[in-house]
Amino acid sequence: MRNVKSYVNLLFKYRLRTKKELIQRLKKKGFSDEEIEKEIENLENQGIIDDERFARIFVREELEKKPVSKFILLKKLVEKGVDFETARKVVDEEYDEKKVLETAKRILDKLKRAGKDENKIYEYFMRRGLSHDLIKKILHKGLNPPEN
DSSP: OOOHHHHHHHHHHHOOOOHHHHHHHHHHTTOOHHHHHHHHHHHHHHTOOOHHHHHHHHHHHHHHHSOOOHHHHHHHHHHTTOOHHHHHHHHHHHOOHHHHHHHHHHHHHHHHHTTOOHHHHHHHHHHTTOOHHHHHHHHHHHHSOOOO
């Protein structure tokens, strides 16, 4: 079996991990609690495991990919093991409605090209937890482009 450090390096090649995710993956791979605890402590001391940094990067990347609500981001971060207070703080600081609107406009254009009607588009954004007012703003801007 590989050593803990090698496996951790392999995991971090793909993406950052929260402390909770890392512990779960190491346990699943069969490493002892003692090995895991020692490696986690080492990684924390080096600043490699930092759930707040993970949360900031996660929120920025999510908002780049698709428009989502603060609630959805908070829920995903907590599921990944970021404590609630840290997750709430990061989401409050990093959530940018302007970014959500930009991403939503890109998605809206794609949905319109795919022939989706306004109701389907509305439902798409509702499933991502966006408010009625924000969706209306997205639809208004996207379906009524400014005239030159």
